[in-house]
Amino acid sequence: MKAIPFGRAARMIGRGTWSFLTDRPLVVSFEVTHSCIANCKHCDKGGIKPEPGGLLQPEDYRRLRGELRPMAVQLSGGEPLLRKDLEEIVQAIKEPSGLPYTILVTNARLLTEEKYLKLRSLGVNQFSISMDFPDERHDEFRCLPGLFAHLEKLVPTLSRHGYDDVVLNTAITRGNLPVLRANYEKAKEWNVAISYSAYTPLRTGSMEHYISGDEDLNLLHKTLNELLELKAKNGRITNSPWTLSGIFDFFEKGTIPGCNAGRRFLVVNPNGGLRPCSMFDRTYPSPKAILDDFVANNTCGGCYVSIRAYLDASFWMLLKDNVKTYVLNRNGAGNSC
Numbered sequence: 001m002k003a004i005p006f007g008r009a010a011r012m013i014g015r016g017t018w019s020f021l022t023d024r025p026l027v028v029s030f031e032v033t034h035s036c037i038a039n040c041k042h043c044d045k046g047g048i049k050p051e052p053g054g055l056l057q058p059e060d061y062r063r064l065r066g067e068l069r070p071m072a073v074q075l076s077g078g079e080p081l082l083r084k085d086l087e088e089i090v091q092a093i094k095e096p097s098g099l100p101y102t103i104l105v106t107n108a109r110l111l112t113e114e115k116y117l118k119l120r121s122l123g124v125n126q127f128s129i130s131m132d133f134p135d136e137r138h139d140e141f142r143c144l145p146g147l148f149a150h151l152e153k154l155v156p157t158l159s160r161h162g163y164d165d166v167v168l169n170t171a172i173t174r175g176n177l178p179v180l181r182a183n184y185e186k187a188k189e190w191n192v193a194i195s196y197s198a199y200t201p202l203r204t205g206s207m208e209h210y211i212s213g214d215e216d217l218n219l220l221h222k223t224l225n226e227l228l229e230l231k232a233k234n235g236r237i238t239n240s241p242w243t244l245s246g247i248f249d250f251f252e253k254g255t256i257p258g259c260n261a262g263r264r265f266l267v268v269n270p271n272g273g274l275r276p277c278s279m280f281d282r283t284y285p286s287p288k289a290i291l292d293d294f295v296a297n298n299t300c301g302g303c304y305v306s307i308r309a310y311l312d313a314s315f316w317m318l319l320k321d322n323v324k325t326y327v328l329n330r331n332g333a334g335n336s337c
Contacts, residue, residue, distance in 0.1 A: 011097055015071040019264075020084045023291060027075040027265040027307055028100075029278065030061060030139045032089060034270055037142040038107050040132075042173055043231040045078050046143070046177040053271035058085060062092035064268060065100070068287065072101040074307070075124075078270075081110035087122055094123035101125050105169070108154060109147050116158050120165065128195070129155065132176050133166045134186040142173065159191040166192040167238055169306070172247060173199040177216060180223045187236060195221035195238045196227070200303035204278040224248050243309040255301035260288040262298065265307050279303060 019026045040044030054063075065073070073093055083116060093102060103126040104119065116127065131151065132141045138148040157167050164216050168190075169199065170176065180196065189192035199209050203263065213219055226243050231237040231244070250256045257333030270276065273283030276294045279302070284290045 007098075011099055012071050012101060015069065015099060019069075019071060022170040023263060023266060024153075025068060025070055025266045025287065027072045027074065028064075028068050029076055029265065029307065030064075030089075030150045031076050031078065031266045031267060031270055031278065032056070032080045032083050032092070033307075035082055036080070036107075036146065037109055038147070040078070040107075041141055041206065042171060042199050042209050049078070051270050054084075056268075056272050058088040058092040060272060061089050064272075065093050065095070068266075072103065073130075074103045074105055075148060079110065079141060080104060080109060081106055081115070081333075084203075087118060090119060090122045090124055091191040098123070106130070107142065107144070107147065109144060109150060111154060111155070113157050113332055119160070120163060125165060127158070127166045128169050129166060131170055131183060131186070131194075132173070134179055136184045136217050137176075149162055155192060159270070163217040168192060168194040170194065170196050171199050171250075171305075172211070172220075173194055174211050174216060175209060177211060177219055177223070181226060184227065184230060185235065193236050193238050195306060196244065196247065197306040197309065198250050198304040200279070200305065202302045212254075217248075217252055221248055239306075239309075243306070246304055246309055250285045250304035256304050257299075259298060259300055259303075259308060260293040261300070262287075266290060277308070293321045 016026050018024070024234065034049040036043075036045050036047065036049075043266055044069075055262045074091065075086070075093075084090065088274065090102065102124050104124050105128045108127075111127075111129075120127075129151065130142075132138050133148075134205075136148050139145050154318070155166060155168075168183065168187050170180065172180065176183070179248065184194055198210075200205055201207050201210055213218065224247060227237055228244055229239065231239070242279075246256060258275075265277070267275040267278045269283060274285070274287065274290060275281070275283055276290050279300075282294075
């Protein structure tokens with residue numbers, strides 16, 4: 001991906017430093033709805049859901065952004081594009097400074113070229129599009145016929161605009177383990193970046209998609225080493241090297257200790273409830289309540305999703321990685337194939 005402009009990068013580093021020093025979340029995930037048009041096999045958010053207490057409105061997101069002051073924001077769900085007022089929510093979240101860095105997480109079935117251009121003009125900095133398989137198996141996994149055909153037409157169209165802000169996101173499961181490299185090749189074909197994360201059974205309670213056993217673990221280890229080599233050659237894979245290595249550790253050991261949920265990141269429900277992460281339903285009235293109760297007693301190591309994996313790093317590691325990525329991208333390393 002292209003480098004973040006220097007001024008914005010400096011503001012992000014400044015905001016992130018402030019967050020570390022004051023125990024504030026670096027990243028906030030606004031789950032703007034729990035409804036979804038898909039019904040993915042590895043997720044618990046499928047279908048249209050009731051929203052108890054009603055949905056937060058754009059002015060509520062403006063207030064929460066001011067109170068939490070995150071460096072980055074995820075707009076997720078469910079499927080955030082189901083919100084008719086999503087454009088107003090984006091406007092409410094963005095500050096005149098360009099912060100927070102804003103990521104839209106979507107299955108992209110409702111995304112069009114026109115919506116993409118409008119949302120990025122309002123301040124969406126990255127479009128994270130889920131892709132489990134590099135072909136029609138993606139439709140079957142997400143119970144959404146025609147999804148892959150839509151992506152195959154849409155994603156290259158978005159890429160041709162040259163903003164370099166589209167990232168495919170693959171959640172690694174037992175089912176797509178053999179095609180992780182093929183997913184990378186599809187991202188290369190479409191001229192976009194790709195990120196990998198690990199399936200967790202915390203959402204569904206199912207071990208069906210969890211990777212275990214020597215044969216699968218050996219294949220995972222081999223594939224992740226290939227991805228590490230590809231990352232070293234270009235910037236198309238957005239994962240840091242330690243997160244790719246950590247994915248293997250998670251599946252091999254069944255846990256990754258030291259989770260910073262509630263301290264480095266938190267989740268806001270569609271009705272405004274605060275949660276330390278999206279895996280647990282209990283809500284809290286304030287970030288301080290999360291720190292005092294959940295963080296003080298948290299021993300969970302049951303996931304290694306992207307947001308957790310990245311923010312588990314120390315402040316100095318994050319700073320070094322961000323500066324290194326910025327320099328490499330400024331020098332054009334991220335544009336090689």
